[in-house]
Amino acid sequence: MRRFSWFNATSLTLGFAFLYLPMVILVIYSFNASKLVTVWAGFSTRWYVELFQDQEFLDAAWVTVRVAVFSSTIATVLGTMAASVLVRAGRFRGRTLFSGMIYAPLVMPEVITGLSLLLLFIGIGLDRGIFTIVLAHTTFSMCYVSVVVSSRLATFDRSLEEAALDLGCSPFQAFRLVTLPIIAPAVISGWLLAFTLSLDDLVIASFTTGPSATTLPIKIFSAVRLGVSPQINALSTIMIAIVAVGVITASLITKRAAVTQARDEQAAVRATG
Amino acid sequence: MSQTVFAPWENPEEKPLIEFRNVTKRFGSFTAIDDLSLDIYAREFFALLGPSGCGKTTMMRMLAGFENATEGQILLSGQNIGPIPPNRRAVNMMFQSYALFPHLSVWENIAFGLKRESKDKEAISARVEEMLRLTRLTKFAKRKPHQISGGQRQRVALARSLAKAPKLLLLDEPLGALDRKLREETQFELMDIQEKTGTTFVIVTHDQEEAMTVASRVAVMDEGKLIQVATPDVIYEAPNSVYVADFIGDVNLIEGRGTTEGERIRLDWAEGQPPIWATPRGPVDTDRALTFAIRPEKVSIAKDKPEDRRNLLEGEVIDIAYLGNISTYHVKIAGGQIIKAQTANTRRLANRDITWEDRVWLSFTETSGVLLEH
Amino acid sequence: MRRLVLIAVPYIWLLALFLVPFIIVLKISLSDIALAIPPYTPTLDLSGGWSAIRDFFGALDFENFVFLTTDDLYWRAYLSSLRIAAISTLITLAIGYPIAYAMARSAPEWRPTLLMLVILPFWTSFLIRVYSWMGILSSEGVLNQFLIGIGLIDTPLQILSTNIAVYIGIVYTYLPFMILPIYATLEKMDESLLEAAEDLGCSRLSAFWLVTIPLSKGGIIAGCFLVFIPAIGEFVIPSLLGGSDTLMIGKVLWEEFFSNRDWPVASAVAIVLLLILIVPIVLFQRNEQKAREAEG
Numbered sequence: 001m002r003r004f005s006w007f008n009a010t011s012l013t014l015g016f017a018f019l020y021l022p023m024v025i026l027v028i029y030s031f032n033a034s035k036l037v038t039v040w041a042g043f044s045t046r047w048y049v050e051l052f053q054d055q056e057f058l059d060a061a062w063v064t065v066r067v068a069v070f071s072s073t074i075a076t077v078l079g080t081m082a083a084s085v086l087v088r089a090g091r092f093r094g095r096t097l098f099s100g101m102i103y104a105p106l107v108m109p110e111v112i113t114g115l116s117l118l119l120l121f122i123g124i125g126l127d128r129g130i131f132t133i134v135l136a137h138t139t140f141s142m143c144y145v146s147v148v149v150s151s152r153l154a155t156f157d158r159s160l161e162e163a164a165l166d167l168g169c170s171p172f173q174a175f176r177l178v179t180l181p182i183i184a185p186a187v188i189s190g191w192l193l194a195f196t197l198s199l200d201d202l203v204i205a206s207f208t209t210g211p212s213a214t215t216l217p218i219k220i221f222s223a224v225r226l227g228v229s230p231q232i233n234a235l236s237t238i239m240i241a242i243v244a245v246g247v248i249t250a251s252l253i254t255k256r257a258a259v260t261q262a263r264d265e266q267a268a269v270r271a272t273g
Numbered sequence: 274m275s276q277t278v279f280a281p282w283e284n285p286e287e288k289p290l291i292e293f294r295n296v297t298k299r300f301g302s303f304t305a306i307d308d309l310s311l312d313i314y315a316r317e318f319f320a321l322l323g324p325s326g327c328g329k330t331t332m333m334r335m336l337a338g339f340e341n342a343t344e345g346q347i348l349l350s351g352q353n354i355g356p357i358p359p360n361r362r363a364v365n366m367m368f369q370s371y372a373l374f375p376h377l378s379v380w381e382n383i384a385f386g387l388k389r390e391s392k393d394k395e396a397i398s399a400r401v402e403e404m405l406r407l408t409r410l411t412k413f414a415k416r417k418p419h420q421i422s423g424g425q426r427q428r429v430a431l432a433r434s435l436a437k438a439p440k441l442l443l444l445d446e447p448l449g450a451l452d453r454k455l456r457e458e459t460q461f462e463l464m465d466i467q468e469k470t471g472t473t474f475v476i477v478t479h480d481q482e483e484a485m486t487v488a489s490r491v492a493v494m495d496e497g498k499l500i501q502v503a504t505p506d507v508i509y510e511a512p513n514s515v516y517v518a519d520f521i522g523d524v525n526l527i528e529g530r531g532t533t534e535g536e537r538i539r540l541d542w543a544e545g546q547p548p549i550w551a552t553p554r555g556p557v558d559t560d561r562a563l564t565f566a567i568r569p570e571k572v573s574i575a576k577d578k579p580e581d582r583r584n585l586l587e588g589e590v591i592d593i594a595y596l597g598n599i600s601t602y603h604v605k606i607a608g609g610q611i612i613k614a615q616t617a618n619t620r621r622l623a624n625r626d627i628t629w630e631d632r633v634w635l636s637f638t639e640t641s642g643v644l645l646e647h
Numbered sequence: 648m649r650r651l652v653l654i655a656v657p658y659i660w661l662l663a664l665f666l667v668p669f670i671i672v673l674k675i676s677l678s679d680i681a682l683a684i685p686p687y688t689p690t691l692d693l694s695g696g697w698s699a700i701r702d703f704f705g706a707l708d709f710e711n712f713v714f715l716t717t718d719d720l721y722w723r724a725y726l727s728s729l730r731i732a733a734i735s736t737l738i739t740l741a742i743g744y745p746i747a748y749a750m751a752r753s754a755p756e757w758r759p760t761l762l763m764l765v766i767l768p769f770w771t772s773f774l775i776r777v778y779s780w781m782g783i784l785s786s787e788g789v790l791n792q793f794l795i796g797i798g799l800i801d802t803p804l805q806i807l808s809t810n811i812a813v814y815i816g817i818v819y820t821y822l823p824f825m826i827l828p829i830y831a832t833l834e835k836m837d838e839s840l841l842e843a844a845e846d847l848g849c850s851r852l853s854a855f856w857l858v859t860i861p862l863s864k865g866g867i868i869a870g871c872f873l874v875f876i877p878a879i880g881e882f883v884i885p886s887l888l889g890g891s892d893t894l895m896i897g898k899v900l901w902e903e904f905f906s907n908r909d910w911p912v913a914s915a916v917a918i919v920l921l922l923i924l925i926v927p928i929v930l931f932q933r934n935e936q937k938a939r940e941a942e943g
Contacts, residue, residue, distance in 0.1 A: 008749035012761070015746035019768055019822065022779035025789055029782060036787075082657040089654055098654075101661040107928050109880025111897045112917045115904060116668035119914070123671055139664040142657065162339055163372035165359040167386030167437065171649065177385075181376045200772050203882050203901075217774050224887065228782045236775040243770045251763050264420040 023240055030233035047234035057219060057235065064199060064216040067130055071137035072194035078138065079145025079194070080187055086146065087153040105143045113140055114207030121208060128210030136208040137201065141194035148193060152186035196243075279489060280504075281314035288351070290315040290441065290473055291336065296345035298331055298497075305331040307497035308345070315440075318467050318474045320488035322481060324520075328497040329477045333443050336475065337366045349440065360389075365439040369446040371430035373418040379429050380405070380414040386437045404432040407466060424455050431463075435470060444476040448483060460486045481521050485509065493517050509568075511554060515645050518566040523601075525567050525612050531559040531644065538644055540565050543608045550583050552639045558646055567642030572614040574602050575634050576627060582636035586612060590631045602627065604635055676914035677707035687911050711915035720899070721916065725923060727894040731810060731885075732878035735817035739874050740867065742818060743825030747866075748859075750826070751833035758834070765823050765830075777816050777887050784812050784888070808890035816884040821877070825870035832866030833859070865938045872931035879927075880920060896920055 030048075034041030051057055082102055089095075105113060117136045121128055156179065164174035180187070202217035209215065216235075223229050281287040289312035298306040305328045313319045321329040334340045335347060338359030346353050354362060365386070373382055383404050387397045405411045408428040413421050418429065427447065434442055447463070448456045464487050467474050478484050484491045485505040492502040493516075501513045512518035515526060527549065529542030538557055540549040542565070549565055557563070578585065591611070592603035595618075602614045614635055627633060678687040715721040750761045768776060783789045784807040791803040806812050836859065844854035860867075882897035889895070896916065904913040 007745075008752055011745035011749045012753070015742065015749075015822075015826075016764060018742070018819070019764070022776070022783055022819070023768075023771070025783060026775070026779040039787075078657045078660055081653055082661075085654050085657065089650060092654060094658070097666075098658055098661070101665050105665060107876055107924065109877070109882075109897060109920060109924070111880055111882050111900045112672070112921060115900065115913060115917055116672045117664065119671045119675060119910070120664070120668035135664060139660070142660070146657075157370060157372065159368045159370050159372040160374060162337075162359070163366070163368055163374075163433075164385070165339075166337055166364075166366045167433070168360045168389030170360060173389070178374055182374075196770055200774065202774055207904075217772070220774055220778070221883075221887075224778050224781065228778075228785065232778065233782070236772070236778065239775060240771050244767070247763070247767055247770055251759075255759070261419060264417070267420065 026233055027237045027240065030230065030237040032230065032233075035230060047230045048238075051231050051234045051238075054231070056214075057216075057231075060214050060216045060219040063130060063213050067133050067137060067205075067213075067215060068195050068198035071134045071141060071198045072191050074134070074138045075142040075145050075194040076187060076191040079142040079190055080149050082142060082146040083148075083150035083153055086150045102143050102146050105140045106147065108140075110201070110203035111207075114204040117204070118207040128208060129212040130209075132208045132210070133205050133213060133215065136204050137194075137198040140204065141197045144193050144197060145187075145190035148190040149183065149186050152183050156183060279316070281317070282312065282490065287314060289313060290317075290350060291475075292346075292348040292351075293332075294346045294348065296335070296342045296347060298328075298335065298340060299343045305497055306335075306342075309497065309499055311492065311499060311502065313473065313475060315473050316471055318464065318476070318487055318489045320484035320491045321475065321477045321494060322484040322491050322520075323479065323494035325479060327494040329494050330445065331497075332494075333366070333445055333475065333477050336441065337364055337443055338362050363440045364443065365434040365437055365441075366443040367430045367434040367445065367447050369449060371418075371426050371450075373426060373429055373433070375418055377417075378414065379410060379416050379418070379421065382418070382429055383433045383436050385433065390437070400436055404436050407435075407469070408432040423450055424459065427451060427459065428462075431466070435466070435472065438470075439472065441473045441475065444474060446478055447476065448480075449478075456483070463487055485521070493520060511643055512566065512645070515564050515566070518643070518645060523569050523613060523615075525569060525572065527565045527567075527610070527612075529563060529565065531557065531563040533557070533559050537639065538563075540644070546607050547585065549642075550639050551642055551644050553644050557644050561646050564645045565642050566645055567637055569601060569613040569615040570599075571637055571641040572612065573636045574604070574614040574616060574627060575636070576631060578634045579636050583639055584637050586635040588612065588633060588635060590627060590629055590633055593627075593629065602633070604633060606635070672914045672917055674707070675911055676711055676918045677709065678911050679706075679710065680909050680911050711911045712919070714912060715915055715919060720894075721896075721919075724894040724896045724899045725919070728879050728881075728896045729923070731813055731817070731893075731895060732875050732881075735814050735821070735878055736871050736875045738814060739818045739822055739825045740871060743822055743870065744829055744867070746822075747826045747829035747833055750830050751836070762830070765826050769823055773820060774883060776820055777884055780812065780816055780819065780888060781807060784815070807888060808893075810889065810893055812888035812890075813885050813893055813895075816888040817874070817878050817881065820884065821874040824873040828869040828873065829863055829866040832863045836862050865934065865941070868934045869931070869938070872927055872934070876924060876927050876931065879924060 029040075031043050031045065032040055033044035033046065082098075086099060086102065114136070117132075117139070118128075121132050121135075126132055160178055160182065161174050164178045165171065169177060200217065201215075202221050205215045206218055206221075209218065220232055220235065224232050291311075291313040293309055293311040296306055296309050297304065307328075309328075309332075321332060323329050331340060335342055336349075336354075338354070338357065341355060346355060348354070349362070349364070354364075374385065377385065380401055383401045384397050387400055391397060401414075402411070405414055408431055410425065410428055410432060413425060413429075418426055421429070427450070431447070444463075448459055451459060460483060463474075476484070476487065485508070488505060490502060491505055491508050493500045493508065495516055501508060501517045503511075508517060508521055512521065518524045519526070527540070527542050529540040529549070531538045531540050533539075536552060538551050538553055538559065540551060540563060542549060551565060573579070573582075586604075586606045588604040588606035590602055591605050594601040594603070597618070599615050599617050602616070604612050604614060606612055612635055675687055680687055746765075750758060750765075753761060781788075785791075786803040786805060786807070788807070790806070791800075794800045795803065806815075840858050840862070841854050844858045845851065849857060880897045881895060882901055885893045885895040885898050886901070889898075900913055900916045900920070903909050903916060907913075
């Protein structure tokens, strides 16, 4: 590029170094043999072994995964419904309140969301545990899902649905056979977003959980409050690796799909007739 | 000698397939369709023509069931279709955007409507194959919509909407997305398919040439009202209003005051100029201001004054548009008005004898133009 | 009918789990602390009829809000949160803008990869990203070892448990929020505008100042709000990276609730925090709306 100068190259290098170096250091030190996290004492995988022998961590991980799967799935259903209400339902009484309730949790500080849900659960005498965390996570992540899905629905060509109706579909069939398959990528990314938000959440889970359920972030937080812990480094490395593999695979798949599509379109133009 | 002309609208015995009865459609305070009545007959290729926003698309969407009439009724084969949802109507639509399902193959797109009403796989398959043959798409059955060209997509959309053998097929600007050459080819293809299948077609278009080419009758619309409903030749040769004359093709309009003299009308259009004589096709109210409308190709142009013509206008050539097969001369006549005259270029350009700034004579017969009331 | 179900299900969910809890917070913020379960008074007993409801409302007051103004811990915490959020936002802008600019000026085939590299940290755990700095900034951490190693300092710098560590944490975790909207506006910008400006006599620098910056204003404002708004209520960053003297309101609320168990005051703190947040949120909304209108 004409305007790509040494200045731009430097900002990119420094910028990405800033974004990635801390995680790289974290990964390196997870293989440190020494318990003193800052003194390099040779390569070792002992922290990984210890991590997998620590039943509390394994339990917390299992709780976290269950919460994330349940809450993101319910949130995807509710969020997709909310998105189609926002984009499609037109005017109805209470619409302003509805869209307000969709957007407010996105900017609401987590401490307030957590506090208010805890007060509700105490108020109605609900036992706190996995179930209440699922309720809490579903509530805020359905808002993220509905934002993702509604931006896709807003650009959705309505004549596709009309064509389905015209060809004899009931409105529900039209949604299931035409709309859903086409907006599926947005719904899937909404689910993934909800899933990561749930995996990641410390504050809301801390408020809404009870003694019976400890999630991984709560466990990590209490472990690192007092300082760096090599086990947590190992755990972090595993989590970073999962995300990196997942995101890179996903982007390769989309890229390949885009390339195939572009090639098909060119072929179609050439082979007119 | 009697080959029966297809003209069910002239037969009072014939029952119309579609009847619009005093239909009004409002969107909030905006009136899209204003107290409109119209009959369309079976096997017609009917064109709704007008500028954007004239209400033609609204009429089509009311037929498909995506909009409901605010007042009045729409009957299909004598039955009020108002309460019937779009998926229960024996009406199919070909969308302007084609609305092909991107996640389904050509074959599955065409089979989509059939699968909704029948479980018989054999019958569906046979019908899809038939449609693929009709639209010459057999080779592309397995492709996805993004893997075929624009013209092929158009044919898939047509095949999909015809597959259920609807009583009525609606086509919303079906050729708008195609380039000019492909559009002309496809117009004839459409007419051919309409004739083969015997389906009633209602087409919405803003392209007057397209409407004239394909339609058995054309309805010219403006601001939610029908201005004229007639066969293409009548619309062109005998427009009923300045609006229609101006909308369809090129036209010269000369305003003036008329007086009846026997069978003819004398139109005085400018001080000190010879009047224009016209033979009207029906009674004309001479108390009102009149406009004489004449097509450029019906105006002859000559350097020497023709002696045998009754209507003569003298002027100066100010512009010549050379279009290859024809040339259009822009002639300024007394009073400053520009009249267009068209001649076929049967001779080579170099031999043309009329050029810029020449004094010329324009002439036309008494029956070649029409008188329109305001 | 179908439409009604479609609206009702998410609507009722949000009413029950977003609006009602919020009203409870509001109500408790007007109550008094009590040694009871739940630890506040009054509680509404509907079986008492009208007089109970009247008594209930009569017992509500703004005492907790008055208390917030008398104890300077709270208003210092609010001010300190605003200041920390504002300073971090400006640092994030200073670091994020050049990155976004360089991305927008890079070769088009590189942009998707660069974009993915910016988004990737989003998907990794926020907690882990904050935690990763603890090992770097601590007094025997990687940074101090490095600085001592190259002979720049003799004694380790105390960075962890100070406000500087909090700034670093906020900048680090929210940097993608700044880069993405600025990149989006810069990427759309027509490069011939810069050529036109230079053709009309601008130097490169003044072309940047007079053309690029004004055209990316929408992205800058959006990015700043996207960092500023969540930074105010931040809890994890100050509690892991900040020191005991780092005052941020999210932390105060947490401690008020879990350590002091003073629910009414915690609720009042939450209500005031929301009132403070409304201003930037409304400004942000207006900016977004303007951007949408400009796009037509």
